[in-house]
Amino acid sequence: xxxxxxxxxxxxxxxxxxxxxxxxxxxxxxxxxxxxxxxxxxxxxxxxxxxxxxxxxxxxxxxxxxxxxxxxxxxxxxxxxxxxxxxxxxxxxxxxxxxxxxxxxxxxxxxxxxxxxxxxxxxxxxxxxxxxxxxxxxxxxxxxxxxxxxxxxxxxxxxxxxxxxxxxxxxxxxxxxxxxxxxxxxxxxxxxxxxxxxxxxxxxxxxxxxxxxxxxxxxxxxxxxxxxxxxxxxxxxxxxxxxxxxxxxxxxxxxxxxxxxxxxxxxxxxxxxxxxxxxxxxxxxxxxxxxxxxxxxxxxxxxxxxxxxxxxxxxxxxxxxxxxxxxxxxxxxxxxxxxxxxxxxxxxxxxxxxxxxxxxxxxxxxxxxxxxxxxxxxxxxxxxxxxxxxxxxxxxxxxxx
Amino acid sequence: xxxxxxxxxxxxxxxxxxxxxxxxxxxxxxxxxxxxxxxxxxxxxxxxxxxxxxxxxxxxxxxxxxxxxxxxxxxxxxxxxxxxxxxxxxxxxxxxxxxxxxxxxxxxxxxxxxxxxxxxxxxxxxxxxxxxxxxxxxxxxxxxxxxxxxxxxxxxxxxxxxxxxxxxxxxxxxxxxxxxxxxxxxxxxxxxxxxxxxxxxxxxxxxxxxxxxxxxxxxxxxxxxxxxxxxxxxxxxxxxxxxxxxxxxxxxxxxxxxxxxxxxxxxxxxxxxxxxxxxxxxxxxxxxxxxxxxxxxxxxxxxxxxxxxxxxxxxxxxxxxxxxxxxxxxxxxxxxxxxxxxxxxxxxxxxxxxxxxxxxxxxxxxxxxxxxxxxxxxxxxxxxxxxxxxxxxxxxxxxxx
Numbered sequence: 001x002x003x004x005x006x007x008x009x010x011x012x013x014x015x016x017x018x019x020x021x022x023x024x025x026x027x028x029x030x031x032x033x034x035x036x037x038x039x040x041x042x043x044x045x046x047x048x049x050x051x052x053x054x055x056x057x058x059x060x061x062x063x064x065x066x067x068x069x070x071x072x073x074x075x076x077x078x079x080x081x082x083x084x085x086x087x088x089x090x091x092x093x094x095x096x097x098x099x100x101x102x103x104x105x106x107x108x109x110x111x112x113x114x115x116x117x118x119x120x121x122x123x124x125x126x127x128x129x130x131x132x133x134x135x136x137x138x139x140x141x142x143x144x145x146x147x148x149x150x151x152x153x154x155x156x157x158x159x160x161x162x163x164x165x166x167x168x169x170x171x172x173x174x175x176x177x178x179x180x181x182x183x184x185x186x187x188x189x190x191x192x193x194x195x196x197x198x199x200x201x202x203x204x205x206x207x208x209x210x211x212x213x214x215x216x217x218x219x220x221x222x223x224x225x226x227x228x229x230x231x232x233x234x235x236x237x238x239x240x241x242x243x244x245x246x247x248x249x250x251x252x253x254x255x256x257x258x259x260x261x262x263x264x265x266x267x268x269x270x271x272x273x274x275x276x277x278x279x280x281x282x283x284x285x286x287x288x289x290x291x292x293x294x295x296x297x298x299x300x301x302x303x304x305x306x307x308x309x310x311x312x313x314x315x316x317x318x319x320x321x322x323x324x325x326x327x328x329x330x331x332x333x334x335x336x337x338x339x340x341x342x343x344x345x346x347x348x349x350x351x352x353x354x355x356x357x358x359x360x361x362x363x364x365x366x367x368x369x370x371x372x373x374x375x376x377x378x379x380x381x382x383x384x385x386x387x388x389x390x391x392x393x394x395x396x397x398x399x400x401x
Numbered sequence: 402x403x404x405x406x407x408x409x410x411x412x413x414x415x416x417x418x419x420x421x422x423x424x425x426x427x428x429x430x431x432x433x434x435x436x437x438x439x440x441x442x443x444x445x446x447x448x449x450x451x452x453x454x455x456x457x458x459x460x461x462x463x464x465x466x467x468x469x470x471x472x473x474x475x476x477x478x479x480x481x482x483x484x485x486x487x488x489x490x491x492x493x494x495x496x497x498x499x500x501x502x503x504x505x506x507x508x509x510x511x512x513x514x515x516x517x518x519x520x521x522x523x524x525x526x527x528x529x530x531x532x533x534x535x536x537x538x539x540x541x542x543x544x545x546x547x548x549x550x551x552x553x554x555x556x557x558x559x560x561x562x563x564x565x566x567x568x569x570x571x572x573x574x575x576x577x578x579x580x581x582x583x584x585x586x587x588x589x590x591x592x593x594x595x596x597x598x599x600x601x602x603x604x605x606x607x608x609x610x611x612x613x614x615x616x617x618x619x620x621x622x623x624x625x626x627x628x629x630x631x632x633x634x635x636x637x638x639x640x641x642x643x644x645x646x647x648x649x650x651x652x653x654x655x656x657x658x659x660x661x662x663x664x665x666x667x668x669x670x671x672x673x674x675x676x677x678x679x680x681x682x683x684x685x686x687x688x689x690x691x692x693x694x695x696x697x698x699x700x701x702x703x704x705x706x707x708x709x710x711x712x713x714x715x716x717x718x719x720x721x722x723x724x725x726x727x728x729x730x731x732x733x734x735x736x737x738x739x740x741x742x743x744x745x746x747x748x749x750x751x752x753x754x755x756x757x758x759x760x761x762x763x764x765x766x767x768x769x770x771x772x773x774x775x776x777x778x779x780x781x782x783x784x785x786x787x788x789x790x791x792x793x794x795x796x797x798x799x800x801x802x
Contacts, residue, residue: 022667084622084667084675126669190627210626212670221485221776224659224682225611225747226591229652231772236660240644247638251630258625259637261670262663266423266485268527269613269662269680270748271775274485279670281625346626347671371632374672375622 005099005389006382008042012091022084022376026152027056027122027133028165035079035091036165039119042098048117054170055137056121056162061114062101068113071181073399074359075100075392076118078134078350082126086378088188092366092385094119096186100393104400107393111400116180120350127152127161130318131212135350137171139357144171177357182329182399185351186364186392188380192371193343200384201391203334204325204363205342207352209290210256210283211319215242215301219310221266221274232272233309236264239276242301246280249296255284256346257293279317283346287321323352326360333362333395340364340391347373364391406500406790407783409443413492423485423777427553428457428523428534429566436480436492437566440520443499449518455571456538457522457563462515463502469514472582474800475760476501476793477519479535479751483527487779489589493767493786495520497587501794505801508794512801517581521751528553528562531719532613536751538572540758545572578758583730583800586752587765587793589781593772594744601785602792604735605726605764606743608753610691611657611684612720616643616702620711622667622675633673634710637665640677643702647681650697656685657747658694680718684747688722724753727761734763734796741765741792748774765792 003011015038016023016031025031036058043050043060051059061072077093097117104111121134128150136142148171150158162169194202217235243259250257258281265275280297284290298314305312334340345352345363355361366380366388380388404412416439417424417432426432437459444451444461452460462473478494498518505512522535529551537543549572551559563570595603618636644660651658659682666676681698685691699715706713735741746753746764756762767781767789781789 082667082669082672084669085672124669124671126671129670131671190624191629208626220773221778222772223591223748223774223776224661225609225657225684225749226774227657227772228592229648229657234648234659236644236663237648240641243637243641244645247630247635256626256628256630258635258671258673260625260665260672260674261668262637262665264661264663266483267662268483268485268525268775269530270525270527270532270659270682271483271486271661272659273661274776281671283626347624348626371623371628372621373624373627374669375624375675377622 004102005095005386008095008098013087016081020376023081023087024083025079025081026127027080028161028167032080033165036119039079039094043117046098046101051176052167053138053174053176054168054172055134055174056167057134057138057174058119059176060117062111063114064111070113072114072116072179073396074116074118074180074183075185075396077185077187078120078123080122080124080126082124082374084376085374086376088378088380089373090123092188092380093186096385096389096392099389100396103389103393104397107397109397109400113400115396115400116176123350125318128158131348132350132353135353138174139177139353140173141353141357147171180359183351183354183359183361184364184392184395185349186366186388187349188373188378189365189368190347190373192368194365194367195369197341199341200367200387201337201340202365203330203340203342204345204365206325207323207345207348208283208285209287209320209322210348212317213280213294214315214317215278215280216313217276217305217310219272219274222272224270224272227272234272235276235310236273238301238305238308238310238312239278241304242297245300246297249293253284253289253293255282255289255293257282257297320348320352323356325355325362329360329362336394336398337391364388364395405503406496406787409496409499413496414488417482419485421777424482424488425484426480426482427528428481429562429568433481434566437520440480440495444518447499447502452577453568454539454575454577455569455573456535456575457568458535458539458575459520460577461518463512464515465512471514473515473517473580474797475517475519475581475584476586476797478586478588479521479524481523481525481527483525483775485777486775487777489779489781490774491524493589493781494587497786497790497793500790501797504790504794505798508798510798510801514582514801516797516801517577524751526719529559532749533751533754536754539575540578540754541574542754542758548572581760584752584755584760584762585765585793585796586750587767587789588750589774589779590766590769591748591774593769595766595768596770598742600742601768601788602738602741603766604731604741604743605746605766607726608724608746608749609684609686610688610721610723611749613718614681614695615716615718616679616681617714618677618706618711620673620675623673625671625673628673635673636677636711637674639702639706639709639711639713640679642705643698646701647698650694654685654690654694656683656690656694658683658698721749721753724756726756726763730761730763737795737799738792765789765796
């Protein structure tokens with residue numbers, strides 16, 4: 001008998017958890033490998049046929065007993081986490097999908113079309129810098145050529161990391177994509193919209209356009225004591241002003257801009273830096289306003305670079321346009337789920353990649369009491385999670401008819 | 402026959418040099434170990450008796466043939482570098498000291514008192530965070546108890562690093578200190594004072610008060626997309642404002658303030674940071690103005706922290722008061738060296754630690770054409786370096802009478 005939701009959740013709790021409580025489940029590293037193995041075991045316990053594509057994604061297939069020529073319903077989410085992240089972002093969707101399969105079987109549902117439970121690879125982009133890397137490769141939004149160039153912070157190439165994790169790499173559009181007819185991903189909410197609406201479960205309306213840009217501020221290394229302030233070309237100053245400018249512009253525009261990652265060379269206390277590299281994460285409600293936001297930040301940074309005698313280079317690393325989830329599908333599920341509200345998602349998701357690739361897709365959100373995410377403090381109440389499982393099972397039952 | 406200046410210089414050139422041209426000679430790591438072994442060999446080739454104290458410092462003793470009850474003259478400098486540093490800062494003084502010994506012997510000088518050539522450990526503080534750690538331990542300015550707590554960025558304890566490098570640790574005031582009567586350190590200039598004065602060699606007048614303070618900005622990790630700007634407690638903003646405030650205050654005060662080192666947690670592109678730790682390097686012409694500068698920066702940082710909903714903790718890691726080099730000794734050497742000018746040093750030096758401990762001490766500076774230091778681009782012309790060797794030999798000959 002397969003494990004139930006709470007048992008699965010308890011089993012995953014210690015995997016990749018640091019002493020401080022945060023999760024470090026980087027793709028293809030030890031903890032995530034353990035999660036992948038766990039996922040395959042859970043699929044096998046449910047007689048779901050495990051398929052590994054060459055992009056690092058795993059799918060567990062529930063085929064109708066008599067076979068079916070219809071395209072599948074895909075559900076699932078991802079297992080990787082940001083650095084020092086929470087337990088829910090990703091795994092909640094995977095565990096809920098497996099629990100929903102159990103619930104459908106308890107209800108005696110005989111699917112009229114196949115169901116696939118997916119665990120997508122590198123959704124967070126925390127290791128190779130491209131968010132939703134697995135799903136993007138699978139739909140062709142990231143090319144194998146671009147993926148082959150990807151390196152992690154230690155210089156390890158994606159293909160080498162995959163091989164070291166026992167994943168046979170075969171980068172490129174996945175064959176399963178043509179076997180999928182629609183998709184539903186369940187995810188913990190990363191905000192407090194459902195708290196304000198006093199609902200345990202909601203649906204996604206759109207996914208804001210978003211992306212990440214690398215800002216390289218180059219200056220001149222020098223002695224922090226002996227070099228006069230006016231003789232310096234200190235890129236830390238340019239960076240600092242850019243951080244404040246990005247924050248201010250995002251607030252004025254009702255958008256989001258964050259510098260959460262920075263790398264300094266040589267990063268010595270008594271040396272003016274030669275290089276500050278920092279990553280801008282920006283999101284806005286339209287692609288035009290996102291472009292305007294990033295261009296505005298880059299312009300202010302460039303002006304300050306001129307004053308500081310430093311040089312600025314801005315490189316877009318991944319930019320995603322607005323994605324509207326399937327309106328018909330979302331309305332159908334909203335009706336089914338007691339008029340569940342549809343709220344915008346400011347985070348990116350594999351479901352958004354599938355939707356952008358033309359797969360009719362919907363998303364379910366589970367209430368997050370504090371709204372905190374990408375943090376060890378990320379949380380959802382078990383009672384809400386169980387409501388999420390029921391809602392997902394209801395949605396899948398409807399779609400599998 | 403021992404190697405001459407240019408041969409020694411050539412031999413050291415590749416040690417710890419990265420592909421980009423910068424030097425990584427962190428104390429007790431591979432490159433610096435090689436330099437220590439090289440120093441011992443060079444001493445032995447000159448029949449200088451090598452003494453290793455328990456603080457990581459090495460001394461090569463030239464004892465007068467008939468013995469002497471007089472206290473020694475100490476010269477030398479350090480072999481370690483900042484991260485991605487230059488070739489001259491430190492090694493120039495050590496190599497020049499050895500070359501000066503050769504020159505004195507060529508001149509037939511028979512010392513009337515002992516000479517010690519020192520290679521001090523961890524002058525830059527680039528590994529364990531305390532500048533002049535070796536000399537500070539030797540004079541008792543840093544206690545063994547405090548040193549035992551020191552860890553490098555990877556969590557390696559000082560004592561373990563010393564042991565791994567084959568250094569028998571015996572932290573504490575060094576016995577050789579009572580055998581030293583005066584000291585002269587030669588160092589590459591870290592500024593362009595001598596360029597403006599059109600002199601190849603100068604002397605130090607005072608060493609500015611200086612120190613390093615760790616600023617820990619604590620906030621709340623959160624999702625970079627889903628968290629509204631107004632709901633954040635983003636320590637990167639507090640840090641950014643502090644960088645700009647420090648720069649502005651230092652410029653207004655004619656002082657120096659630098660944030661060249663920063664560490665972010667979790668340092669992920671799509672996460673608002675939970676913690677930004679940054680190190681302030683500050684220097685001013687008096688201890689009072691240094692205190693005022695750091696207090697001013699901390700006050701502005703604290704005010705901004707309140708606005709950002711973040712928390713600030715400031716920890717002084719090492720603070721050195723103003724050090725005046727020995728006026729009598731400096732005047733005597735200035736006369737000897739053709740009225741060499743005396744200029745303030747804005748960098749810290751082991752010679753300053755000795756001077757503060759009551760050892761009559763002087764410093765020689767060799768011209769730096771660009772003033773650049775703590776950078777791979779740090780440079781001095783060979784002709785100036787050779788003039789430095791002659792000046793040091795002249796000074797030592799005078800003092801060894």
